[in-house]
Amino acid sequence: MAIALRALGRTPEARVEWALKFRLLDLSKLSERARHRAWAMLVAWERGRPAEGPRPARDKVPEAQQALRQVIEALANGLPDVVWMPETTWSIWPARRRRPGARRGGRVTMTTDHTSPGGIPVTPEAIVVAFVNDLNAVEADRLRACPLKTNGTTCGAIFLAARRQIYCTARHAQAAAWLRYQPKRKEKRP
Numbered sequence: 001m002a003i004a005l006r007a008l009g010r011t012p013e014a015r016v017e018w019a020l021k022f023r024l025l026d027l028s029k030l031s032e033r034a035r036h037r038a039w040a041m042l043v044a045w046e047r048g049r050p051a052e053g054p055r056p057a058r059d060k061v062p063e064a065q066q067a068l069r070q071v072i073e074a075l076a077n078g079l080p081d082v083v084w085m086p087e088t089t090w091s092i093w094p095a096r097r098r099r100p101g102a103r104r105g106g107r108v109t110m111t112t113d114h115t116s117p118g119g120i121p122v123t124p125e126a127i128v129v130a131f132v133n134d135l136n137a138v139e140a141d142r143l144r145a146c147p148l149k150t151n152g153t154t155c156g157a158i159f160l161a162a163r164r165q166i167y168c169t170a171r172h173a174q175a176a177a178w179l180r181y182q183p184k185r186k187e188k189r190p
């Protein structure tokens with residue numbers, strides 16, 4: 001069965017949430033159309049404007065997914081990540097003038113300068129940078145890994161936390177409260 005692929009979204013928060021889901025997608029189960037959309041969304045994210053042209057055979061979507069997975073898992077667990085950007089020429093494009101009455105202006109966009117008749121592949125390192133920019137915009141310490149430990153194994157589920165959220169789900173918050181309560185109960189026993 002083909003997997004549905006959500007749109008990337010227009011806010012940093014939506015894009016961070018998208019990345020959290022995208023990192024777990026089984027790309028081999030995407031339809032040709034969904035794969036094309038994944039490529040177009042990643043290129044648009046990286047460039048701040050829509051992708052044009054055909055999808056190249058080596059679209060680098062798997063590499064981008066792996067790079068995202070790596071940075072998300074590192075940061076959620078309080079670890080550093082490293083990306084190596086090979087010698088690349090970047091063009092830096094000024095932001096578009098904001099339309100009258102618009103709340104937000106445009107962004108400066110950076111594009112790698114290669115043009116290829118076969119289409120433009122995703123630049124995984126640039127996707128990591130785009131993700132980190134969006135994560136900073138939503139407050140980076142909201143990216144967390146669930147610390148619930150049961151029988152020696154940690155849940156570890158990665159999520160974007162609401163203000164005081166510590167555990168991945170209400171169920172795990174309850175389980176943690178129960179675990180904290182249990183030792184006290186034992187102590188009270190005569």
Ligand SMILES: [Zn+2]
Pocket residue numbers: 146147148155156157167168169172
């Ligand atoms: Zn959990």
